[in-house]
Amino acid sequence: MSDEMMDEGGTIKKFAYINRKAPYGTIYALESLEVVLIGAAFEQDVSLFFLDDGVFQLTKGQKTDGIGMKNFSPTYRALEMYDVEKLYVSEEALAARGLTADDLLVDVEVVADSEIAGMLDEQDVVLSF
């Protein structure tokens, strides 16, 4: 990963990362997390949204030994250290998958989709994965 950092002259924008896919079937979740971690160095106003199958990224008890892939879910617990603290999870997406906030490995705010739409509308930069 790159270690570059740049002087942005103090510009702070609202960055939203939308995560919509399950963690291991495709690489989107892992590479989204890499953007979030690098992006943290830029000290922007960051929010993470977990919609659709993206809610599975945050579930407790992930075990990947059987598929030969690295379990990267502990990294979500480290986000706090990067000052990434605004994690929003779709209420409907959780319910549709039989999950509740108790099944997740980090503290999140569970939000209705109707409310998420308004929150996304307020963002300056939306990155979807």
Add this chain to the structure above:
Amino acid sequence: MKLAIQVNEGPYTHQAADTAYKFVEAALEKGHEIYRIFFYHDGVNNGTRLTTPPQDDRNIVARWSALAEKHNIDLVICVAAAQRRGIADADEAKRNSKDADNIAPGFRISGLGQLIEAGIQSDRLVVFGD
């Protein structure tokens, strides 16, 4: 308007590379500025010069290179994504002890910070992919 573009999918497999190209072409025609095009995920495969499509098909990689040269556009391939997928320039090949590089003209390899910076500096970041 100053635009940044993110391409998340590989060429030929997915329409995103074509749509992004057409979008950029149209935006330039309308007088907009393209601050940067950032290639991520399988999108890094847009930047291998070894691509050899059939002669009666579009050459997506060569098309990007030509566009970059004509309009002086910054084409950036994510280094982490590129390493996973075997896209390398001369420096990367040397650094990782590979026997060849394959980056196409007009592209450069750099970090994810370039994507965030593009988001900060541009009026809009437009993402192409699923």
